[in-house]
Amino acid sequence: MSSSQNKTLIEVNNLSKLFRVGKGRTLKAVNDVSFFIREGETLGMVGESGCGKSTVGRTLLRLYEPSGGEVKFEGKDIYKLSASEMKAIRRDMQMIFQDPYASLNPRLTVNDIIGEALDIHNLAKNRAERKARVAELLQLVGLNAEHANRYPHEFSGGQRQRIGIARALAVNPKFIVCDEPISALDVSIQAQVVNLLKELQRKMGLTYLFIAHDLSMVKYISDRVAVMYLGKLVELAESETLYEEPLHPYTRALLSAVPIPDPDSETQKRRIVIKGDLPSAIDPPSGCPFRTRCPLAKEVCAQEMPPLIEHRPGHYAACHFAGEPLPKQEGIVSAG
């Protein structure tokens, strides 16, 4: 676990990423987002699909070039680095993907999947050393050294995700973007992978950006949590605080929408159901991006984009009426 004294590993300032989508139109996948990640901490990131989580993750690793803003890794702006400097930093920053099926090359053995990562950075002097290192990594993620000669399709989803983790760890990274690493797995297997990620963090001092849409899992694994909506960061706080005292209406709706595995839960019956669907990022609403679904929306929300403000120490929210109580709804909801 990190303490708030830990130094900043990653600093993101006003990051934006636009995609061209034809007919001269652009899609703002990430829109002026700023945050930082401390060394050794897990920053969780949640939000509805398409809100820009993966794009943030990929742009942080410079898998995408940004449209604006900067990302500092250990104080250095990674977008200003030369190709060779970038290659050195790539070792420090790795990614684990959502789909354990699609992210492994089906034609390579596990030995070569993990070995490839070692080769790119010349981390093994010879075949024997490479093999030994692969065996060590497999053991680290709870697989067997004998698994090295098998192909991905011979493994279960949870095992494949472990192979993906071993590949990311092969180069001794400092920072890993975990992009929905457990979404494709069964509940009984998810816990195996999450426990493994936590254990590896403790052992190796890793820093994570943990992207997910399962809010209970994010709370469980994260020190702090960032909530995104339509390309914007709308709230960020210590995870306990975010779940106990959310300030943004979207965060509150999101939390209250999570079905609780307790048939006698009272919270279940007092759910805030927000209306409508996520608007398009090609043609986002004026002002606050959430205003088309927000039960608190007023005139000003359509005119001014609420800035991300630190309402309490370490607790940021972007809402003109942060913290105001929400009306409860009943019955069938209608889409906006």
Next chain:
Amino acid sequence: MKSDNKLRNSSKGQNAQPLLEVEDLHVSFDVRGGEVQAVRGVNMVINKGEVVGIVGESGCGKSVTAQTLMRLIPSPPSRVKKGSIRFAGEDVLKKSEKEMQQLRGGRMGMIFQDPMTSLNPTMTVGRQITENLIRHRNMSMKEAHKRGVEMLNLVGIPLAETRMKQYPHEFSGGMRQRVMIAIALACDPELLIADEPTTALDVTIQAQILEVMKELRSRLNTSIMLITHDLGIVADVCDKVIVMYAGQVAETGTVHEIFTNPKHPYTQGLLESIPRLDDDKSQPLVPIPGTPPDLIKPPTGCAFAARCKYTMDICTRVDPGLFECSSTQSARCWLNHEMAKEVHA
């Protein structure tokens, strides 16, 4: 019981009327490597107005069971080896394809995980709803149109008149799923089979769909078979739960029994492996080690034995069969044998 649960229990008691009865169902697939025994002796009853949740790991036979009930599973490669399915007293397995078509989309509605593959992309949404009504309910075009608009309104789609004229790709994922529900419900089905209806959706949209389903059940007394991975959803909307493992029913009971007093180690394991919003996060999660068995050669004895922390000698040799734990709960585990009571505690 802490909560009222009035609504949930309305369908139980003396006047429970069975709508769907499945007995000793066995379904296999013939594949190159042999026979995949996807469903191995499933029993279940869904009463009128009851919401029954089916949970279990990927590959445990949930979808095959559901698709067999509707006779939607291609044969070959699949075949029903044994068992019976009765819907409103009639033998489903004996029906002709024509009779099945009459049943499907009429008295039996269904919603699938991926609404894009189950809606016809070349037909307007309106036509897809009205065609069904004309076929199954002998409505006139005008009546069917009126009913279609009503249904779209019911599932929370605004501007329904306009929406009727649009094609599926003009709807968002959540709205398509609501259209699927509208189509499935337009003919007032007695049984709605929903296979992971919200898995592809975001939680805020999922919350909307769950509200719609709850409302339907309380207004129209529809029976619902709800397949899901999400125990939270089960706790939220179901009356009864069937936990499946390796093609069998591992445990079944009321939602209260399953969540507060599970009698099968697999059910217990599932409940322990999920984090909860109100949990203390310094506690490590408790995963279930290992993976489910290969259904080409299912183990003799208890299918869960290789992953169970209580495995006894007898477990690997003899299938425990279902033990009755209460009038509503039973579990396929030797620990429920009278002689094993102490081990369990």
